[in-house]
Amino acid sequence: MNEEKLNCTFLIVGGGIAGVSCVESIAFLAPEEKIILITASPLIKTVTNIIPLGKTLMQFDIEEKDSTVLMKVHDLLKIINDLVIKIDSLNKQVETKNGKIINYKMLCLCNGARPKLIENYNNFILGIRDTESVLQFSQKIKNSKRIVIVGNGGIATEIVHEVDGLEMIWVIKDKHISATFVDPGASEFFMNKIYKNDTFVHTNVSSLTKRMRYTISDITAVADGPALGPDWHNNFDIKSTYLKSAKIQIEYECEVIKILNKSEQKEFDPMEEWPIYVQLTNGKIIGCDFIVSATGVIPNSDIIGLEDIKKEKDGGLLVDWKLETSKQDIYAAGDVCSAGWVLAKHWFQMRLWTQAHQMGRYAAKSMVSKMKNEEFLQDFCFELFTHVTKFFGYKVVLLGLYNGQKLDNNYEVLLRITRGEEYIKLILKNGKMQGAVLIGDTNLEEMCENLILNQLDLSVYGEDLLNPDIDIEDYFD
Numbered sequence: 001m002n003e004e005k006l007n008c009t010f011l012i013v014g015g016g017i018a019g020v021s022c023v024e025s026i027a028f029l030a031p032e033e034k035i036i037l038i039t040a041s042p043l044i045k046t047v048t049n050i051i052p053l054g055k056t057l058m059q060f061d062i063e064e065k066d067s068t069v070l071m072k073v074h075d076l077l078k079i080i081n082d083l084v085i086k087i088d089s090l091n092k093q094v095e096t097k098n099g100k101i102i103n104y105k106m107l108c109l110c111n112g113a114r115p116k117l118i119e120n121y122n123n124f125i126l127g128i129r130d131t132e133s134v135l136q137f138s139q140k141i142k143n144s145k146r147i148v149i150v151g152n153g154g155i156a157t158e159i160v161h162e163v164d165g166l167e168m169i170w171v172i173k174d175k176h177i178s179a180t181f182v183d184p185g186a187s188e189f190f191m192n193k194i195y196k197n198d199t200f201v202h203t204n205v206s207s208l209t210k211r212m213r214y215t216i217s218d219i220t221a222v223a224d225g226p227a228l229g230p231d232w233h234n235n236f237d238i239k240s241t242y243l244k245s246a247k248i249q250i251e252y253e254c255e256v257i258k259i260l261n262k263s264e265q266k267e268f269d270p271m272e273e274w275p276i277y278v279q280l281t282n283g284k285i286i287g288c289d290f291i292v293s294a295t296g297v298i299p300n301s302d303i304i305g306l307e308d309i310k311k312e313k314d315g316g317l318l319v320d321w322k323l324e325t326s327k328q329d330i331y332a333a334g335d336v337c338s339a340g341w342v343l344a345k346h347w348f349q350m351r352l353w354t355q356a357h358q359m360g361r362y363a364a365k366s367m368v369s370k371m372k373n374e375e376f377l378q379d380f381c382f383e384l385f386t387h388v389t390k391f392f393g394y395k396v397v398l399l400g401l402y403n404g405q406k407l408d409n410n411y412e413v414l415l416r417i418t419r420g421e422e423y424i425k426l427i428l429k430n431g432k433m434q435g436a437v438l439i440g441d442t443n444l445e446e447m448c449e450n451l452i453l454n455q456l457d458l459s460v461y462g463e464d465l466l467n468p469d470i471d472i473e474d475y476f477d
């Protein structure tokens with residue numbers, strides 16, 4: 001193998017949202033500097049059609065493009081499709097699989113994460129991350145009659161809604177669905193979308209708007225490519241032809257304790273043969289064609305040379321408020337890193353596009369400021385957690401401490417629910433808004449964002465905050 005030596009000021013690893021946002025920002029802030037982007041995949045992710053919905057809240061699309069498109073943004077950018085296999089932080093060098101040695105002044109690791117599977121190296125257990133894994137999923141699903149989905153976060157929620165034509169057994173640890181993102185009330189709001197063939201009947205179904213107020217102490221009374229883009233499922237055929245419509249069974253409050261293959265399972269039930277079986281903590285043994293392990297991610301922080309860099313328990317590269325790791329001049333952004341600074345009250349890390357995009361841009365600013373010896377302040381985007389997405393066909397906006405995170409179960413909730421239309425939950429503490437869940441076209445995102453940021457005392461408005469007959473925004477003009 002021929003060894004090739006290259007030099008640059010900024011070396012970015014990873015062509016996902018974090019890496020591409022970082023490259024674009026450096027190109028803007030330091031057009032005179034040489035940048036190299038090394039990415040394992042020939043396709044890169046870019047953010048397009050940004051629609052600001054508030055000060056920090058935004059909606060945007062993600063596009064997958066050929067990496068050469070990025071060359072147009074910067075004359076001094078070189079893109080290398082290769083895998084980084086070794087980092088020598090002492091000599092400031094990176095080595096690639098194809099034998100390239102690249103010298104850098106500043107390095108930003110944006111090499112993402114990979115699915116954390118319930119069991120590795122099993123052909124009947126799939127994780128979903130990139131185009132390749134979805135293609136595999138799409139092919140497998142065509143001839144399947146039944147799948148088991150493990151996990152209760154973003155991917156499981158999307159699969160249960162989007163996949164059709166077969167039986168799905170959804171295994172969740174929690175008492176309610178989609179628990180990574182929503183509370184039991186919102187989960188209940190989604191339930192009628194789960195049972196697509198309308199055989200599921202809700203009691204107390206009402207189309208009337210309900211408003212409720214309760215304190216959290218009585219909550220029980222209330223109910224190797226870049227990661228994929230939004231609506232990833234629209235670009236693939238993820239249907240089976242086995243059933244006319246999907247049949248979903250939810251196994252609540254349980255986990256998989258054992259995976260059994262066909263030969264092991266025959267002892268239990270020779271009549272029903274499946275390629276793989278799961279044994280659950282509730283005692284059930286369920287056979288299926290394959291298992292989707294939608295059980296979170298592991299940051300790709302295990303490149304040789306990173307052994308003695310500080311890492312968080314989740315494996316993420318620990319970064320300070322400048323997104324610098326414990327090794328000088330090595331920065332990290334996006335899914336690969338873990339926020340290690342003292343967090344603002346209403347912000348926390350979740351491995352999402354918005355944060356990958358914000359961190360990529362911010363790491364660029366941080367590195368360029370250091371190089372130019374310029375003063376640098378933390379970006380406003382780390383003041384407030386924001387997430388805009390779609391679940392079960394509804395627009396979902398999550399703001400601040402939307403699930404009462406960090407509030408030690410000591411907060412008040414204002415709720416407005418119009419079944420099939422909207423679910424609004426505001427979290428208040430001492431009369432001040434701390435977070436919000438806005439499902440449906442509520443048009444309340446900007447107001448809520450402002451109220452969380454300015455910490456106005458809302459005690460005087462009481463439940464009128466959510467009175468549908470009052471245009472609450474008039475209060476705050």
Ligand SMILES: Cc1cc2nc3c(=O)[nH]c(=O)nc-3n(C[C@H](O)[C@H](O)[C@H](O)COP(=O)(O)OP(=O)(O)OC[C@H]3O[C@@H](n4cnc5c(N)ncnc54)[C@H](O)[C@@H]3O)c2cc1C
Pocket residue numbers: 013014015016017018019038039040041045082083084085110111112113128129130154155224225226227228229230231232300303333334335336351352353354356389390
């Ligand atoms: C199915 C799915 C749906 C999702 N939906 C949403 C959603 O609706 N909303 C949302 O906010 N978030 C969503 N996410 C999460 C979101 O996609 C990620 O948080 C985000 O893309 C992370 O970006 P990143 O740039 O940090 O990492 P990635 O996108 O994973 O990019 C990492 C890059 O690094 C490259 N790489 C890895 N290792 C190396 C190496 N050693 N050398 C060179 N290159 C390397 C990879 O090829 C890739 O280009 C979803 C994720 C998945 C899997």
Ligand SMILES: NC(=O)C1=CN([C@@H]2O[C@H](COP(=O)(O)OP(=O)(O)OC[C@H]3O[C@@H](n4cnc5c(N)ncnc54)[C@H](OP(=O)(O)O)[C@@H]3O)[C@@H](O)[C@H]2O)C=CC1
Pocket residue numbers: 118150151152153154155156158173179180255256293294295296297350351352389390
């Ligand atoms: N629309 C969106 O915003 C979407 C976002 N994403 C993002 O993509 C990434 C990957 O998605 P996903 O895999 O769904 O990850 P998530 O982090 O969203 O959810 C993982 C889920 O798996 C559960 N879990 C973890 N380990 C086990 C286990 N051994 N057995 C059973 N359950 C387990 C977790 O429970 P617990 O938390 O209790 O451990 C959690 O419910 C995430 O960063 C996610 O935020 C993905 C799709 C859509």
